[in-house]
Amino acid sequence: MILHDFALSSASYRVRIVLNLKGLDYEKRSYALRAGEQRAPDYLAVNPAGLVPALEVNGLRLGQSLAIIEYLDAVYPEPRMIPADPIERARAMEMALTIACDIHPLNNLRILKYLENDLGQDQAAVDTWYRHWVEAGFATLEQLLPDAPYAGGDAPNVVDACLVPQMYNARRFKTDLTPFPRLAAIADHAAAHPAFATAAPPPL
Amino acid sequence: MILHDFALSSASYRVRIVLNLKGLDYEKRSYALRAGEQRAPDYLAVNPAGLVPALEVNGLRLGQSLAIIEYLDAVYPEPRMIPADPIERARAMEMALTIACDIHPLNNLRILKYLENDLGQDQAAVDTWYRHWVEAGFATLEQLLPDAPYAGGDAPNVVDACLVPQMYNARRFKTDLTPFPRLAAIADHAAAHPAFATAAPPPL
Known part of the structure; x- marks a missing residue:
């Protein structure tokens, strides 16, 4: 592989x-x-x-x-990343897609480069753009996430796998996380899991 | 519902x-x-x-x-939108997500409004932005799509359901479609299906 x-x-x-x-x-x-x-x-x-x-x-x-x-x-179904039950699956995919469709595509490198090089935006404008979309998406997630240790409940799932990288990225751009206490707690808890820690990029 | x-x-x-x-x-x-x-x-x-x-x-x-x-x-499994077989499912989701993650999030109304209102871009710059991302995504899809009447093969599936709206949108922004003959043929074939035609917004 x-x-x-x-x-x-x-x-x-x-x-x-x-x-x-x-x-x-x-x-x-x-x-x-x-x-x-x-x-x-x-x-x-x-x-x-x-x-x-x-x-x-x-x-x-x-x-x-x-x-x-x-x-x-x-x-390789163990451990499951996406629940099998249609309702739980829909809820998990709604959260994962909130990150994968509504936040990350707007904030990845090719977009930030286009803003800078093709639209002549300075670093401050690029950072404001970044934070605008991550804050909108995080506000949605703060309401959708469960009151549980992981987004997946008692064990991490696909939502945690999307959330932790987005959170790393949000911190890189100095996003104010105080409006998102539930999201931050879940992301930090998941990030400490060995499978997540081993996957992480260099510390900020 | x-x-x-x-x-x-x-x-x-x-x-x-x-x-x-x-x-x-x-x-x-x-x-x-x-x-x-x-x-x-x-x-x-x-x-x-x-x-x-x-x-x-x-x-x-x-x-x-x-x-x-x-x-x-x-x-409501009939007719199926997403194949059950893991490989076919992965192929279909790869194409659907190419539209849902790599094209559409960059080009929907809230983004175009932000470019105009917050970044002070004129209509020509907004249109260039639009076409840049749709052309990049369509170039990928042109290679991934099957040689078949529908993206789903002999019947429409989730990929067709993502492609036809994106194509409507691309035409609205006067995207040059000549580099994407396979994609255009599939999208036009699917758009003529009664279930697609009834779902369509007003004609351009």
């Missing part, structure tokens, strides 16, 4: 967490995103999106972190 | 397509997004994200179009 990866990519970090939680061995290949290594022809043959992560597994080449996590859950 | 909706919202349009394909009756409540009706307290009680769509179904209140579609598929 080969994970095409970048340490600071939130989406890659989600997959590293899930691989660790499931105890799966994998080889890691890293791409310097700022240098554009993910646009090299060799990598585009693996993932035509030119984005990380991509996972090579069982002869498949798969992009999109949530598609990868769902596939791993189907093929 | 109540769908909280906005005709031009791509994410709502996805859910309308799936409800039609499954032959489910629903009541539609519309929100004027430009006027901010989705931020009214009554609606925030339904969906704390303050976004459309949200679906009230079987006592649940669910946000996030893909979570809604996955729930509907679990509870």
Whole structure:
């Protein structure tokens, strides 16, 4: 199993967490995103999106972190990342997608670079953009998250695997987390779990 | 079943397509997004994200179009929107998420308004932004899509339900579609299906 990866990519970090939680061995290949290594022809043959992560597994080449996590859950079901019950599953996916669709796509490197290089925005404007979208998404999550140690209840699930990387990122951009005490408590609790700690990028 | 909706919202349009394909009756409540009706307290009680769509179904209140579609598929399985086989499922989700994570979040109304109002960008810069991200995502999809009448093969699935709204949107912003012949053929074929046609916003 080969994970095409970048340490600071939130989406890659989600997959590293899930691989660790499931105890799966994998080889890691890293791409310097700022240098554009993910646009090299060799990598585009693996993932035509030119984005990380991509996972090579069982002869498949798969992009999109949530598609990868769902596939791993189907093929290596223990411990489960996405609940089987339709209602619990819908609730978990609603939270995971709040991060994966409403926060992260707006705040990843290619967007911040476009704001800077193509729209001529300065660092302060880029930081304000970043915090605007993360705060909107975190406000939603603060209401959706359960009153439990993990987003997944008594054990971490796909929501924790999305939340911890987004929180690392939010801290990197000095987001004020005081309005989100439940979210912060869950993210910090999950981040201390060995499977999460081993997946983490360098400390801030 | 109540769908909280906005005709031009791509994410709502996805859910309308799936409800039609499954032959489910629903009541539609519309929100004027430009006027901010989705931020009214009554609606925030339904969906704390303050976004459309949200679906009230079987006592649940669910946000996030893909979570809604996955729930509907679990509870009303015919016709299937997301394949059951893990590999086919992963392939379908990779394509659906390419639209739902890599294209649509960058191009929906709240983002275009932020570019205009908060970053002082003119219409030409906003249109260039729009087309930049839709073209990047469509280039990926052009390679991932099957050589088949629908993205789902012989019948439409979740990918078609994401693709047709994104295509409507791309045409609204006058995107050049000549580099994407396979994608355009699939999207046009699916758009002509009665379940898709009935879900469509007003013609461009």
